[in-house]
Amino acid sequence: MDFELTTDQVDLKEGVRKLAEGRFPMERVRELEAVGGVDRALWQELADAGVFALRIPEGADGVGLGMAEAALVFEELGRSLVPGPLVATEVAAQLLPTAAWGAEVVGMLERSSYPLVVEHLSVIDRLLVLDNAGVWSVTPDQIEGTPLDRPTDPLTPVHLLASVPQGEQVGDAGAVERLRLEGTILTAAFLVGSAQAVTELAVEYVKGREQFGRPIGSFQAVKHILADMATRASVAQAAVYAAGVTLDDPEVGDPVRAASAAKVMAGDAAVRNAKGAIQVHGGMGFTWEVDAHLHLKRAWLLDTQFGSVDHHAEVLAHLL
Amino acid sequence: MDLRDTESDAAFRAELRAWLSEVLPGIPPPPPEHDFEARRVYDTAWQRTLFDAGYAGINWPIEGGGRGATPAEHLIFLEESERMGAPYVGVNFVGLLHGGPTLIAEGTPEQKAFHLPAILKGEHIWCQGFSEPSAGSDLASLRTKAVRDGDHYIISGQKIWTSFGHVADYCEMLVRTDPDAPKHKGITWLIMPMHLDGIDVRPLRTIHGSTEFCELFLDEVAVPVSNRVGDENDGWRVTNVTLSFERGTAFVSEMLQSMALVSHLASLAKRLDRWDDAGIRRELGHLSADLDALWALTKRNISLATRTGTIGLGGSVFKLHYAEMRHRLGDLAVRLLERASLSLNDVGDLASGRHIDGEIHSISVSIAAGTSQIQRNIIAERLLGLPREPAWTSS
Numbered sequence: 001m002d003f004e005l006t007t008d009q010v011d012l013k014e015g016v017r018k019l020a021e022g023r024f025p026m027e028r029v030r031e032l033e034a035v036g037g038v039d040r041a042l043w044q045e046l047a048d049a050g051v052f053a054l055r056i057p058e059g060a061d062g063v064g065l066g067m068a069e070a071a072l073v074f075e076e077l078g079r080s081l082v083p084g085p086l087v088a089t090e091v092a093a094q095l096l097p098t099a100a101w102g103a104e105v106v107g108m109l110e111r112s113s114y115p116l117v118v119e120h121l122s123v124i125d126r127l128l129v130l131d132n133a134g135v136w137s138v139t140p141d142q143i144e145g146t147p148l149d150r151p152t153d154p155l156t157p158v159h160l161l162a163s164v165p166q167g168e169q170v171g172d173a174g175a176v177e178r179l180r181l182e183g184t185i186l187t188a189a190f191l192v193g194s195a196q197a198v199t200e201l202a203v204e205y206v207k208g209r210e211q212f213g214r215p216i217g218s219f220q221a222v223k224h225i226l227a228d229m230a231t232r233a234s235v236a237q238a239a240v241y242a243a244g245v246t247l248d249d250p251e252v253g254d255p256v257r258a259a260s261a262a263k264v265m266a267g268d269a270a271v272r273n274a275k276g277a278i279q280v281h282g283g284m285g286f287t288w289e290v291d292a293h294l295h296l297k298r299a300w301l302l303d304t305q306f307g308s309v310d311h312h313a314e315v316l317a318h319l320l
Numbered sequence: 321m322d323l324r325d326t327e328s329d330a331a332f333r334a335e336l337r338a339w340l341s342e343v344l345p346g347i348p349p350p351p352p353e354h355d356f357e358a359r360r361v362y363d364t365a366w367q368r369t370l371f372d373a374g375y376a377g378i379n380w381p382i383e384g385g386g387r388g389a390t391p392a393e394h395l396i397f398l399e400e401s402e403r404m405g406a407p408y409v410g411v412n413f414v415g416l417l418h419g420g421p422t423l424i425a426e427g428t429p430e431q432k433a434f435h436l437p438a439i440l441k442g443e444h445i446w447c448q449g450f451s452e453p454s455a456g457s458d459l460a461s462l463r464t465k466a467v468r469d470g471d472h473y474i475i476s477g478q479k480i481w482t483s484f485g486h487v488a489d490y491c492e493m494l495v496r497t498d499p500d501a502p503k504h505k506g507i508t509w510l511i512m513p514m515h516l517d518g519i520d521v522r523p524l525r526t527i528h529g530s531t532e533f534c535e536l537f538l539d540e541v542a543v544p545v546s547n548r549v550g551d552e553n554d555g556w557r558v559t560n561v562t563l564s565f566e567r568g569t570a571f572v573s574e575m576l577q578s579m580a581l582v583s584h585l586a587s588l589a590k591r592l593d594r595w596d597d598a599g600i601r602r603e604l605g606h607l608s609a610d611l612d613a614l615w616a617l618t619k620r621n622i623s624l625a626t627r628t629g630t631i632g633l634g635g636s637v638f639k640l641h642y643a644e645m646r647h648r649l650g651d652l653a654v655r656l657l658e659r660a661s662l663s664l665n666d667v668g669d670l671a672s673g674r675h676i677d678g679e680i681h682s683i684s685v686s687i688a689a690g691t692s693q694i695q696r697n698i699i700a701e702r703l704l705g706l707p708r709e710p711a712w713t714s715s
Contacts, residue, residue, distance in 0.1 A: 001329065001392050003321050003616070003623040068321050203704050218707040220693070223700035227640070230699055234634075235641045238620050239613035245323050252323040257612065264609035313605030320586035320604060 003241070005072070012065075013072045019049055020080035026291050029081055029155065037083035037155045038105055038123040047102025051077070051086070052093045056100055067182065071189040071244035075237070078193025081294060083155035085120050087186045087305070091179045092128050095135060095171050099126075108183070108305075109164065111136075116161040119301075121145050123157075128179075129164055135171030135179060138164065153297035183306040184259040185243045188266035191302055192240050194295045195233040195269040198277035201292060202226055206280050222280055229276045232269035239265040257319050260312035267309040270299035323619065325396070332389075333396050339373055340404045347407065354530050356411075360445060360487040363410030367442030376440040377416065379569075384424035385436045391625040395618065398569060402576040409573075411484045415439035415446035417570065418562050419492045422509070425561045426550045431511065435490070447488035449479040449512065449536055450559070457694050459494075460503045460556060464538060466495035466510070472542040473497070473510060475518075478535065481688075485521045485534030488514050493543075498553050509555035511547040518542075528680050529664075570689065571642050572618060578649055579611045581678055585649075588670065589656055603652050610645040614638060633703045640695040643686035650679030 005013065023042055032039060046052070054070050056062020070090065077086055088108035093100040107124040109116070111131040118127065121140055129136040145159030171179070203226055206217030216222050243262035246253040274296035278285035285292055303309060325333060347366070351358035370376045379394040380386020389397065400406075409416060420439045423431055438444035455462035464477025475495055482491070491512040498506030514521075518541040523531035550558040586604050589595045621634035653661070653675035660667040664676050686692040700706045 001323055001325060001619060001623065002626065003323060003619040004627060005321060009321065199704075203706065207706065215707050217700075218709050220697065220709060223704075223706045224693070224696040226704055226706065227696035227699035230704055231637050231640050234637050235610075235613045235617055238616035239609065241321055241620070242323065242612070242616035245321050249322070249324065257608075260605075261609040261612040264606055265613045268606075309606075310602055313602040313609065314598075316605035316608040317586065317601040318605075320583050320608060 003245070009069060009072055012069055013076060016049070016051075016073045016076040017079065019045070020076050020082060024080045024082045026081070026294075029083060029294075032083050033154045036123040036157045037120060038085075040105075043084065043105060044102040046082070046086075047100070052090050052102070053100040054090070056093060056097075060097070062100060066244070066248035067185060068241065068244035068248055071185060071240055074186045074189035075193040075196075075240070078190035079197040081155075081194060081197065081291075081298060085124060087183050087190065088128065090186060091182045092126075094179070094182070095128075095175060096126075096137075111164060116164060117148070117158050118143075118145065118161055119156050119158055121157070121159040122147075127167075128170070129167050130176050130179065132173060132176065134169050134173055135176050136167030137170045138167040142167075153294070153301045155294065155298070156301055180306060181247065181255060181259050184263050184312070185240065185247060187302050187306045188236075188240045188243065188259070188262035191263075191266035191270035191299060192233060192237045194299060195229070195236060195266065195273040198270075198273045198292050198295045199226065199229040199233055201290075202229065202277040202280050205277075216280070225276045225280055229273040232265075232273055236262070236265035236269040254319070257316065260307075260315040260319075263307060263312045264309050264316065267299070267303050267312075271296065271303065274299055326392075329390075329392050329396060332393050333400060336375075336397060336400050337404070339375075340400060340406055343369060343373070344404060344406060350407065356484070356487050356531070360411050360484075363407065363412055364442035364445070366407040366410075367412045367416075367440075371441045376442075377420065380420065380436075380440075381424060384420070384432065385440050391622045394569060395572065395622050398572045399576065402573045411445050411487060412439070412442060414448050414483065414488075414492065415444060415490075418448060419446040419490065419511075422492065422549060422558060422562045426509075426558050428546075428549075430546070431549065435511070444489045445484060445487055446490045446492060447482045447485045447514070447534075449482060449491045449493040451481045452478060453480055457691060459559075460507065462494055462496060462507065464493075464495050465499065466497050466508060466543070468497070468545070469542070471545045473508075473545060473548075475510075475512070475538050475541045475543055477538050479538070480524070480533075480535050482521075482534045482536050483532055485514075485536055486523055486531075490514060491536070494555055494559060497555075501553060504556045506553055507555035507559075508552050509549045509558040510543050511549065512541065512543050513547075516541050516543070527683065528677075569618075569622075571639065571685075574646075574685075575611065575614055575618070575642060578646060578678075579608075579615075581649060581653070581675065582607050582611060584671070585653055585656060585675065588672070588675075591670070592656065592658075592660075594656055600652070600656055603648070607645060607649055607652065610641070610648075614642055614645065617641075633699060636690070636695045636698045637703075639690065640692055640699065643682075643692050643695075646678075646682040646685045650675075650682035653679055 050063045053062045054065050058064035085107045089099050089106045092106035098104045099106050104125040107120050107127045109118050109129050111129050127138045142165050145161045148158050151158045209216050239262045243258040246258040247255045277292040281290050284290050351362050377386030378389045378397045382388035452462050466473040466475045493510045493512045496506050497508040518539040520537040522535045524533040594600050621631040625631045657672050660670050660672045661676050664673050666673045
């Protein structure tokens with residue numbers, strides 16, 4: 001057992017961090033609101049870096065790495081709060097080679113969702129609809145949707161659909177199970193990155209902000225909030241890494257259990273840490289200007305994708 | 321990142337399992353929890369069994385008489401011992417986890433030769449004389465004084481939270497040898513034999529109803545200067561050599577026990593017709609996630625220790641989250657068991673007693689070995705680099 005990152009994994013993580021910080025600084029991320037969260041040139045840069053082809057075997061023109069590495073990549077994307085249907089496109093690329101290198105932006109929807117609210121409809125090339133029978137492909141022109149002009153997460157536009165067509169089958173029941181599991185782990189990884197980013201944002205603020213003649217970060221009433229945030233992020237990160245490793249090597253555990261534990265811990269950490277970051281910013285935290293609310297809103301959104309904290313807690317209960 | 325046993329770890333696990341399955345059936349049932357003399361006999365007999373099989377001091381260095389196991393082997397030892405129901409370290413705790421490792425790092429050749437084999441064989445039980453009524457989280461403000469008189473220190477004062485003090489042979493003592501120096505600079509670390517005149521041991525009754533803790537009242541106890549570990553007034557540094565030791569693996573057995581408690585609570589929920597209660601189910605699932613995450617974090621800490629020799633602040637992160645989780649687990653047990661929670665005995669055939677026992681125990685987890693508030697200070701100041709609060713205590 002060596003549950004620390006290998007040198008290659010450290011390099012991969014640092015490389016993606018540089019790319020994400022360079023191409024998606026928060027000013028740029030905020031600007032993406034105007035284009036529905038996705039700028040195709042930036043999307044292509046992510047694709048060129050291998051973000052969507054990471055787990056595709058080298059023989060099939062992929063990068064040939066595993067879920068452990070993909071989790072590291074998505075953790076970094078989460079730290080920078082990169083918008084767009086990243087997880088959906090990565091898992092879709094396992095079925096659709098066109099998604100792997102940036103040619104298609106793919107959205108995803110559970111057929112049983114109610115109400116039928118779908119993300120990113122105006123920027124995707126394809127919507128994959130999941131039900132227990134399989135994976136179904138629908139093109140946006142086959143869908144009639146009403147835009148909801150005040151999306152909760154400003155970087156994730158949403159439409160309300162009256163109905164979803166059956167679509168063309170692109171995966172069987174086994175594929176849908178696999179996609180859900182992979183999507184759960186990658187979403188959890190993204191949430192862990194967000195939980196870390198808001199912790200760092202809050203730490204920087206409380207070091208500099210002075211009241212009563214001292215940095216507020218010296219007060220235990222404030223620093224203990226930060227300690228809890230760092231702890232939640234760290235514990236959730238361990239769960240996410242374990243899920244990645246377990247999916248790659250099922251002999252070390254149950255991938256379903258590991259994925260659900262990761263989503264429970266990461267979903268909880270992301271929401272609570274974002275709220276903690278807002279709280280220690282005081283009134284400023286309630287302004288549009290401080291980034292913490294964007295993390296909170298994404299964390300709320302991602303709790304509705306690939307199973308909520310409640311859903312995965314139920315899954316785990318039934319495995320007891 | 322990889323979670324598989326290496327070939328040698330797998331061999332170690334197999335060998336340990338084989339030995340445990342051979343030896344455990346012959347172990348008598350544990351004595352009643354409140355019979356400390358019997359617990360001493362039971363725990364030290366198990367320690368001797370471990371010693372004879374080469375498993376005593378599993379993580380102690382070979383030159384200290386230990387097995388010199390890697391951190392991963394140490395974790396396997398704790399995991400297999402817990403899963404297979406081996407006796408817990410019990411009264412040997414302070415000697416094996418604090419006193420012994422301190423002597424290995426800082427003791428004289430004579431101290432090592434006399435004490436280390438006796439700890440490993442279960443012949444000597446140690447207790448801890450660190451905390452005082454007015455020195456808890458602010459341990460360095462301790463006031464028990466030691467005055468040099470020829471080749472002895474004459475010790476007077478009071479110690480508290482001394483686990484197993486009434487059955488111990490030796491006490492690791494922190495005393496103030498220079499009352500005028502800054503508080504961290506006037507402390508000395510001594511080995512105090514518990515049979516000396518002037519030591520009055522009074523058990524304290526905990527909320528558990530047990531008397532595991534003691535108070536020590538010390539009235540001019542004469543401890544030979546040759547029992548000093550490290551230099552005079554250098555005791556704070558000596559203490560810190562092993563304070564971090566406890567936070568690495570000390571809670572692994574408990575954490576694995578908690579996993580078993582969660583599974584057992586799920587079965588009780590089904591028997592008590594509470595499984596339809598989504599609130600109960602989700603909290604069970606959430607606790608299961610917390611425990612799996614803590615187990616993963618332990619493996620990350622152990623892997624870091626293998627690479628760097630230290631787990632850094634991972635122990636504080638683990639301890640803080642473990643304590644929070646353990647409180648929630650106890651609370652859920654009480655909620656779920658309802659009127660079966662009214663006794664520490666098993667009620668009927670429910671095997672409910674262990675859960676109420678656990679709920680009471682859980683309250684100590686956020687206090688012992690550094691309160692959760694102190695852990696938060698450590699994480700905030702040392703991991704996140706936040707400024708310290710001004711110190712209000714003397715110098």
